[in-house]
Each structure stands twice: as C-alpha cells, then as structure tokens.
Amino acid sequence: MPVLEPAGAPTALLLHDSRATLVSNRKPATVLAMRLRLILALAALVAASCVDDDPLDAFVEVEPEIVIETEEPDTDALEEAAADTESEVDEAAPIEIPDDALDLSGMDQVALDIQDNAFTQRVVVVSAGTEITWTNQGRNEHNVRPAVEGAFEPISTLDLAEKGDSASLVFETPGDFPYFCSLHGTATNGQTGRVIVVS
Amino acid sequence: MRRLLILLSVFALVASACGGGDDSTETTAGDTPTESDSAAEPDEETAEPEPEPEEEAEPEPEEPANDNPLNALRVPQDFATIQDAVDAAEPGDLVLIDEGVYNESVVVETDNIVIRGVDRQTVVLDGEHSEEMANGIIVFSNGVAVENLTVKNYFSNGVFFTGDYDSDFILRGYRVSYVNALNNRVYGIYAFNAEYGLFDNTYAAGHTDSGYYIGQCQPCNAVLSNNLSEYNTLAYSGTNAGGDLFIVNNEFRMNRIGVTPNTLNSEELAPQRGATFAGNWIHSNGNPETPKGGNTWELAYGVGMVLPGANNNLVSRNLIENNLNGGVAVSFMPDGDTFWLAENNTITDNVFRGNGIDAVMVDQGGGEGLGNCFSGNTLDTSRPADIDTVLPCDGPEGDLSDMIGIDFFSPPGADENVPYADVASPGAADQPSMPDALTAPASPADVLPEFDDFDLDAIAVPSGT
Numbered sequence A: 001m002p003v004l005e006p007a008g009a010p011t012a013l014l015l016h017d018s019r020a021t022l023v024s025n026r027k028p029a030t031v032l033a034m035r036l037r038l039i040l041a042l043a044a045l046v047a048a049s050c051v052d053d054d055p056l057d058a059f060v061e062v063e064p065e066i067v068i069e070t071e072e073p074d075t076d077a078l079e080e081a082a083a084d085t086e087s088e089v090d091e092a093a094p095i096e097i098p099d100d101a102l103d104l105s106g107m108d109q110v111a112l113d114i115q116d117n118a119f120t121q122r123v124v125v126v127s128a129g130t131e132i133t134w135t136n137q138g139r140n141e142h143n144v145r146p147a148v149e150g151a152f153e154p155i156s157t158l159d160l161a162e163k164g165d166s167a168s169l170v171f172e173t174p175g176d177f178p179y180f181c182s183l184h185g186t187a188t189n190g191q192t193g194r195v196i197v198v199s
Numbered sequence B: 001m002r003r004l005l006i007l008l009s010v011f012a013l014v015a016s017a018c019g020g021g022d023d024s025t026e027t028t029a030g031d032t033p034t035e036s037d038s039a040a041e042p043d044e045e046t047a048e049p050e051p052e053p054e055e056e057a058e059p060e061p062e063e064p065a066n067d068n069p070l071n072a073l074r075v076p077q078d079f080a081t082i083q084d085a086v087d088a089a090e091p092g093d094l095v096l097i098d099e100g101v102y103n104e105s106v107v108v109e110t111d112n113i114v115i116r117g118v119d120r121q122t123v124v125l126d127g128e129h130s131e132e133m134a135n136g137i138i139v140f141s142n143g144v145a146v147e148n149l150t151v152k153n154y155f156s157n158g159v160f161f162t163g164d165y166d167s168d169f170i171l172r173g174y175r176v177s178y179v180n181a182l183n184n185r186v187y188g189i190y191a192f193n194a195e196y197g198l199f200d201n202t203y204a205a206g207h208t209d210s211g212y213y214i215g216q217c218q219p220c221n222a223v224l225s226n227n228l229s230e231y232n233t234l235a236y237s238g239t240n241a242g243g244d245l246f247i248v249n250n251e252f253r254m255n256r257i258g259v260t261p262n263t264l265n266s267e268e269l270a271p272q273r274g275a276t277f278a279g280n281w282i283h284s285n286g287n288p289e290t291p292k293g294g295n296t297w298e299l300a301y302g303v304g305m306v307l308p309g310a311n312n313n314l315v316s317r318n319l320i321e322n323n324l325n326g327g328v329a330v331s332f333m334p335d336g337d338t339f340w341l342a343e344n345n346t347i348t349d350n351v352f353r354g355n356g357i358d359a360v361m362v363d364q365g366g367g368e369g370l371g372n373c374f375s376g377n378t379l380d381t382s383r384p385a386d387i388d389t390v391l392p393c394d395g396p397e398g399d400l401s402d403m404i405g406i407d408f409f410s411p412p413g414a415d416e417n418v419p420y421a422d423v424a425s426p427g428a429a430d431q432p433s434m435p436d437a438l439t440a441p442a443s444p445a446d447v448l449p450e451f452d453d454f455d456l457d458a459i460a461v462p463s464g465t
Helices: A033-049 A075-091 B003-017 B035-040 B082-088
Strands: A020-024 A109-115 A123-127 A130-136 A166-171 A175-185 A190-198 B073-075 B094-097 B100-102 B106-108 B114-117 B123-126 B135-139 B144-152 B157-162 B171-182 B187-192 B194-200 B203-205 B210-217 B222-225 B228-230 B234-241 B245-248 B251-253 B257-262 B275-278 B281-283 B303-308 B314-316 B319-321 B326-331 B333-335 B338-340 B346-348 B351-353 B359-361 B373-375
Touching (some): A109 A123, B073 B082, B135 B144, B157 B171, B187 B203, B210 B222, B210 B228, B228 B234, B234 B245, B234 B251, B281 B303
Parallel strands (some): B100 B123, B106 B135, B123 B144, B144 B171, B157 B187, B187 B210, B203 B228, B222 B245, B228 B251, B251 B281, B257 B303, B314 B346, B319 B351, B326 B359, B346 B373
Antiparallel strands (some): A020 A166, A130 A166, A175 A190, B333 B338
C-alpha cells in the first residue's frame, strides 16, 4: 500500500476537449465547499466513534463528494467542434459492441470499480453525456488513461491513489474510448477497459 | 529426487552452467562454427587452396573472433534500446545488455525470451522515479526470464509479470535470477495472476510495499529460493497466493515487517491458502529506516512472520530471531466488512530466539485455535503460553484462555518513515553476478514442472550465520 503525498494544489482538469470532461474528487469548489466540509466532518465523527472498539479503523475511507464543474461555453467553438465531430462520427466505421459489454445506456451517471489489477466492468456501453465515476476498490493505486492519446483527459494516479478514491469523466460524444492503467498495463495489454458511447 | 529439488536443480543448472564448461568468449552457439571447426574447415567459397602443411609455413591469418557467440540481440551494439531488442526478439532469443544506465520502461509481449545483463551491478535500468516509466520491466508473455541486472527507481515496480485479469489469461512460466531491485516505489519483483515461476538469487530493498510479491494465483506452482529482502515495508507478501508455492531458503531481514501470506478482497482467489515457508532466516525485522507503507501493515510492525487470514500453510524449519515485536503471529485479517480467518496453519520445528515474543495465536473471536497448530518448535515465549502444548498438531487443544486479541497488532511502532527513494540498500553491492553470463545460452522459463511432492526433510534450519 504505497503512500502518496498530495502534490500541492490540484491541477486544472476541465474540458480537455469536446468529448470528455474530467471531474476530480480533489478539486476544491467554492460553491459546495461548506457542504463538503459538513460531509467530511460527519465522516470524521463516524470514524472517531469507531476508534475504541473497531479494529477496522485503518480501513475507514472518507469518500469526497464528486464536484461537477462547468465553464462558460464558447458558442462558436462548440458549434465548430460539433460540426467536426458529426463529420467524424458519420465517417467512422460502426462500433462493434462485444457480447460481454455491460449495457448501461440511458443512465446519467455510471459507477465503475477498479480492483487490483483490473477495471471490474471492463467494457461498458453508455449514452452520450453520461458521467462515469471510477472508484478504486483495490489496495494499489491506479489511473485511467486513454489508449488513444488525447481521446479524453486522463485521470491521474493521484486521484485514484488509495482505496475509496474516485474520479469521474463525462463522455459527451459517441465513440469508442479504450483506456488503461499505465501502472499495470499498456494501451493494449494488462489492466485495460473500454467505454463505448452511443447517441 | 523429489520434483521440487529437481526444479531447483534445473533452474540452477540452467542459470549457472549452461555454458557447457567452456567460458571462452570465442565459444560459438547454434550453427556458428566453433573455433576448432573454423581452423579445420575454412570457408570453401573464399579460401585459397592451401599449401601442403609445413612446420615453417606462416600461420594463416586468424578469422576474426566472433564477438557475439550467443547470437544475442545486443544492447546497445545491435539495438539502441532494450525495448528495441525485446521487440525484435523471437521465442528462444537472448537479449544481452551491456554495461550502462538505461532510462527505459520495458514492455515484453513475446514468449520465451531471456533478458540478461552482462553484469548484475553495472547494467542498470533506472526509472528516475518518473510516472511515465512505471515499471522497469513489465511482462505479459509466457516463459520470460530476466537475469543479471539492476532495476531501480521505478514509479511502481521493478520487474512485473502479469496475467490478464479479465481475459482469463494466466501467465505461465517466469523467472528472475541474479537481479537487484532497488527503491522502486511499490514492489521490487512481482508476479500477479501468474503460475510456474521462480525468483532465485535476487535482492530487493527500498520498497513501500514488499520486496517480493506473489499475488492472485491458485495454484501458484512457484518457488522463491536464495533471495535476500531487506529495508522494505514488507520482505515478502503473498495475497491470495498459494498452492504449490514454496518460499524456501531465503533471508528476510531488517524490514519493517517480515513475511506475510495474506488474504484481501482486493484481488481474486481469496482466501490465501497452501503455501510452504521453510528454511528461511527471518530476522531483525522492525527496522525504522524503512518506508512506512500504510496503516494496515503498521499493525504488525516488527513481526517476523504474520499470517493474517492465511490458511493451510506450512511454516517449518525456519530460524526466526531478533524480530523487534514478534516472531510468528497467526491472526484474522480485517478487510472492509470482512474478517478473513486464519485456519489450519501448521507451525513446526522452527527455532525462535530473541524475538519480542516468539509465537502468537490471536484470538479470532471464538477462543479456539481453528486448526492452527504448533509442534516441535524451539521457543521461549508465546501467547497462549506454552503454545506447543496447548495448540499441538497431534492432539486436543489445551487451555487457550490467555490468547490475546487483535491488540497484539498494535505493537510499538516507529514514527520514522523514510521516503522509499532514500532508503538504503546495504546488501546490494555484495550480490554476485550470474555465473557465465557471457557464455550461457538463453534458457527461457518455459519449463512447467509439477509440484505434487515436496521433501521437507531436505530443508535444514538455517544456522544464522
């Protein structure tokens, strides 16, 4: 169980491109700061109440609230991007959905687990606009990186460093998004996963 | 000879003596003619007719020495990087790495190749602690061997063999010999979802989890032998790993915690069961000059061997001495909402001395031994007291009323937390190189022996010197 020290202020994580948005569980949010403090305080109380009797103290994890951030849209840029994307989608070959894919389409939010060393739900089908949250259920640290560089903003190891850590991405555009953990795999081997986004 | 010994012998022979006794660098391999052949049979296409042999005749010019007698893929002579050579290798090939520092993270996807350094100390793969070089060598293929080099400063692991969790691919056949793994952030030498392996004559220091890690295999069909692990959080960890898994004749010293076969929910194949630990020298653990790997393991700080949630293991003929807080402890493993019980472990014929307490059987809730037993051990202190008598392997349980609870796992710890990159590796420089590294042909780890027998009688308690 490696110990990762926080590496200073969270990095900017917004809207890498038009297809996916990273939503970090570590990013401070002014609007929701008080709610977050309240949640953490309650969690601390719960943890403290277990100290005397519960040998599982070491395993108590406080899961920070997911904070979804938005930014002012650049209308022109979005229209341009949308036009480009439509063109790309129209020209792209149809995506073959494997038999073992987990169909989670039609849901606004989807929760996926990570174990040591695997993405538990390896292939999922979601609808455009779905927010996917990965939670580290393992003892080791993990990350989520696109198999095709730039396909979406990666989730860093710092965001999935310990058991209970979670981080999210919003997949806005239909497409096939293979991904992997760079600590336990490569783009094509080992700890890999795949998100298929349908319209 | 029993099969384990055969396996060890085969690996040892292959690793050390495949040069056939000829250590000349002009010895050739494969279909390349030998030096003597060359002298007797010159190339027909280029040779001039030879004069009658006369004693006074001037000697023919010697053919250029074969500078690649092993037909190896050499780095950097033939390939600029190790990865380039590995990518070009075919099954059976040897990638031979010359002295130097290589800032690479090598991915292996070809079966049955051997990656070897010419010298254990001076062939160095260095990850420079960069996340972009997570593993020194990560292997996705069967039968790969890594020999005679140092791998250090990687963000995750030094040498990492892994099957593919979801595709049901279990890696089969792996070997690491004469390798130093230093200051890699998580594990030194690591096999996950892999079977039929051997770590031998290796050294691991400076890891925030364990120097050696075997995870998620049942049966593992693996051997760790003649390795040295020190200055790690854990010397050896084996999560959900067992079944013909033999940890024999190793030295585990000066770690934060020693040896831990264990059960966790975070990997498949729980619970851990069926490993053998014999002939090991487990000593002087409880070293504060190590990384503090996390609260879980800190509970067992200074214990030589702890079996949390471990089952059906044999712990025999080990010398377990001078561990700060405990020699051996058998306990449940708390993991989230799960309490994995430790059952049916057999601890026999070990020699304990100088430990904080020699042997502990933790009360797992019912005040019973749950099939764990102790016999033939040489020890002074235990809880319950006189543990060989009250938890015998060949009789009924006695009075267990003084078994202690999980409180045992809050021994005096250490506030020190040495960053993994700064941890010392005092034993590294003394580790010998692989014999005949320049002449031994490639021997991939493609031997898949069976392990249906194990000769415990062939294992002796270490002398401690």
